[in-house]
Structures are given as C-alpha cells and as structure tokens.
Amino acid sequence: MTELEARPPMSSMPVDLTPGALQISYVSAKCQVVDRGHSAAQSKEMTKAEDSKSAGTDQLAALAMSVQLRRRVNSTNLFAYGSGSLLIGLVWMFGESASQNGFIALVVPLTFGGLWAATAMRSSRLGVRGYRIGYGVLFLLSLAATVAGLLVASSNFGALTLLSVGFFWLGWRERSQLVWGMSAVGFMLGLVTSAAAVRQIVGIVETTRSMQVSAYITTAFAVVVIATAVWSMLDENQRLTSIVR
Amino acid sequence: MSDKGTVGESLDEVVHQRTRLSILMLLGGGVEVDFSFLRTSLDLTDGNLGRHLDVLAEAGIIAVRKTYNGRRSRSWIRLTDYGTLKLGQEARILRSIADQIDQVRALNGDETS
Numbered sequence: 036m037t038e039l040e041a042r043p044p045m046s047s048m049p050v051d052l053t054p055g056a057l058q059i060s061y062v063s064a065k066c067q068v069v070d071r072g073h074s075a076a077q078s079k080e081m082t083k084a085e086d087s088k089s090a091g092t093d094q095l096a097a098l099a100m101s102v103q104l105r106r107r108v109n110s111t112n113l114f115a116y117g118s119g120s121l122l123i124g125l126v127w128m129f130g131e132s133a134s135q136n137g138f139i140a141l142v143v144p145l146t147f148g149g150l151w152a153a154t155a156m157r158s159s160r161l162g163v164r165g166y167r168i169g170y171g172v173l174f175l176l177s178l179a180a181t182v183a184g185l186l187v188a189s190s191n192f193g194a195l196t197l198l199s200v201g202f203f204w205l206g207w208r209e210r211s212q213l214v215w216g217m218s219a220v221g222f223m224l225g226l227v228t229s230a231a232a233v234r235q236i237v238g239i240v241e242t243t244r245s246m247q248v249s250a251y252i253t254t255a256f257a258v259v260v261i262a263t264a265v266w267s268m269l270d271e272n273q274r275l276t277s278i279v280r
Numbered sequence: 281m282s283d284k285g286t287v288g289e290s291l292d293e294v295v296h297q298r299t300r301l302s303i304l305m306l307l308g309g310g311v312e313v314d315f316s317f318l319r320t321s322l323d324l325t326d327g328n329l330g331r332h333l334d335v336l337a338e339a340g341i342i343a344v345r346k347t348y349n350g351r352r353s354r355s356w357i358r359l360t361d362y363g364t365l366k367l368g369q370e371a372r373i374l375r376s377i378a379d380q381i382d383q384v385r386a387l388n389g390d391e392t393s
Contacts (some may be wrong), residue, residue: 098321099305162317166310166358
C-alpha cells in the first residue's frame with residue numbers, strides 16, 4: 036500500500052473552517068482528487084505532462100506548508116517569552132529590592148517590543164506575515180500600561196502573569212498550541228509565585244526566603260521555555276529541510 | 281447547503297483556475313504575502329500574476345494593501361472572509377468529487393483504490 040493510498044477516506048474527515056485548517060484541508064482534498072485520477076496501474080502509464088501536473092500539486096502543498104514554517108512562529112514567540120521570564124527571575128534573584136518592581140514592570144513592554152521588531156524584520160525579509168496577529172498592538176498596550184500603572188499591576192498580579200496573558204493571546208491568534216499551552220502554565224506559576232493578591236489569599240507570608248523561591252521557580256520555568264524554543268527551532272529546521280528535499 | 285457539499289455545486293471558475301487556486305492555497309493559512317513572494321513562489325511574470333490578482337480582487341476574494349518604504353511600494357495580499365468561505369467551498373466540492381470517484385471504483389470492483 037502506498038502512502039497516498041493509506042490516507043483516510045475524505046468523508047471521515049472533520050470540517051474545520053479556520054484558515055490554517057482550511058489550507059491543509061484544501062491541500063489534502065486537491066491531492067486526493069489527483070490521486071484518484073491515477074490508480075497504481077494507471078500511474079505507470081502516466082504521460083510526462085500528467086506527471087508534472089501531479090508533481091506541481093505536491094510542490095504547491097509543500098510550499099504552502101513552508102510558508103508557515105518559515106515564519107518560525109513557535110520558536111520566535113517562545114524565545115521572547117523565555118527571555119522575558121528569565122529577566123523577571125534574575126531581577127527577583129539579584130536585583131535591589133527598591134528597584135525590582137520598576138524594572139520588572141519594564142520587562143513586559145521590553146519583551147513585546149523586541150518580539151514586534153523581530154517579527155516585523157522577518158516579515159519584511161520573507162514577504163510573508165501573519166494578518167492582524169497583534170504584535171504591535173500588544174507592545175503599544177503594554178507600553179501605555181507601564182506609564183499608566185503596570186507597576187502597581189505587576190506587583191499585585193505578578194509580571195510573569197501579565198507576560199503570560201500577552202503570550203496566551205499571541206499563541207491563540209497564531210494558532211500555536213505550544214505557545215498558548217506554555218503561557219497557560221506560566222500564568223498559573225505567575226499567580227502563585229509573584230502575585231501579592233494571591234499570596235495573601237493563600238496565606239503565604241512575604242519573606243526573603245519566599246521571594247527567593249519565587250525567583251528560582253520563575254528562572255527554572257524560563258529555562259524550560261527557552262529549551263522548548265530551541266527544540267521548536269530544530270524541529271522547524273528539520274521540517275523545512277525535508278520539504279526542500 | 282450541506283457541510284459535505286455535492287458534485288452538483290458548480291465549481292467557481294474564478295477560484296478553480298489553476299494559478300488562482302495556487303495563490304489562494306498560499307494565502308489560506310491566515311497570512312499576508314507580498315507580490316514578489318507570490319511571483320517568485322509560483323514562478324509567474326509580473327503581468328500574469330497582476331491579472332490573476334485583479335480577477336480575485338474584483339470578485340472580493342482577496343484584498344490588496346500597499347505599504348511604502350521610502351520610494352519603494354510593496355503590495356500585501358490577503359484572503360478576505362468571503363475568500364476563506366469560497367476556498368472552503370472549493371475544498372468541499374473537491375472532497376465530494378474524490379468520494380464519488382471512490383464509490384464508482386468500488387462499484388466496479390477496482391482493486392487499486
């Protein structure tokens with residue numbers, strides 16, 4: 036049985052009208068119509084012209100897939116998320132307590148600003164970009180919030196929590212399960228480790244030791260996110276290489 | 281109209297034409313791409329691609345947005361909501377055609393399906 040013959044019957048496929056699913060669904064449908072036009076026996080007798088048509092469909096499917104992979108949504112977002120979290124953890128660990136809150140509040144717009152710049156540069160170079168994802172909006176919002184009172188919010192809810200909300204939004208908009216999944220974990224960790232309001236409810240007394248524990252947990256989480264980003268980048272490279280072949 | 285679609289539904293020639301379908305396939309992932317990316321990826325000439333884009337834009341299937349970087353302008357192309365709907369419809373019809381081919385082959389006892 037060939038790989039093409041092993042595909043499930045189309046009637047069993049669910050209908051999903053999200054743009055990403057639509058693209059895959061279309062590519063699959065188009066390939067299957069081409070497959071059914073050429074049975075195993077018939078394909079031996081395919082003319083050169085027919086062969087090139089079939090190859091064209093496959094190439095196009097690969098190209099459509101590579102468009103998504105070249106944007107490197109997972110690795111770029113996770114690198115930014117990990118770096119932001121690492122900064123928060125390190126400031127908690129080594130920063131002067133008087134300046135900690137101020138600096139940590141700046142990490143959020145700094146991270147989103149850096150991510151916006153990186154994605155804008157890549158989009159301009161590639162000629163492909165996500166439509167209305169919200170990188171710029173998120174940066175401007177976080178900048179405005181810093182001026183208007185993110186300082187207070189970051190000490191009440193935790194900077195990691197605020198950062199995670201932003202990345203959850205981006206992960207959802209980019210349809211990246213990895214990004215929104217990681218940010219959901221980060222959101223919970225942020226609430227537990229650095230949110231003053233939650234700590235009061237849970238009954239954790241704010242001591243130097245508890246702050247150190249929070250710093251270690253945040254840093255460890257950041258390392259996990261960065262490691263996942265590296266894994267994602269390697270995975271994207273591998274998939275892109277296999278498509279080029 | 282059912283989700284599955286039927287062969288009876290007519291394929292829209294604006295969408296179904298080979299080059300235009302290729303353009304829509306590339307735009308189908310919720311991305312915006314620039315003119316030169318499409319031209320290079322699909323190996324088309326400026327004029328040829330421009331004509332196809334005009335047809336799609338007139339039908340309301342794609343939207344074209346121009347940005348300026350100094351003197352250089354760039355055209356960014358994306359699928360509209362209507363275009364997403366049309367591409368979905370096309371996929372359903374193609375699925376339905378493939379299903380019918382399978383049924384006919386099964387009736388004929390074709391071993392190769």
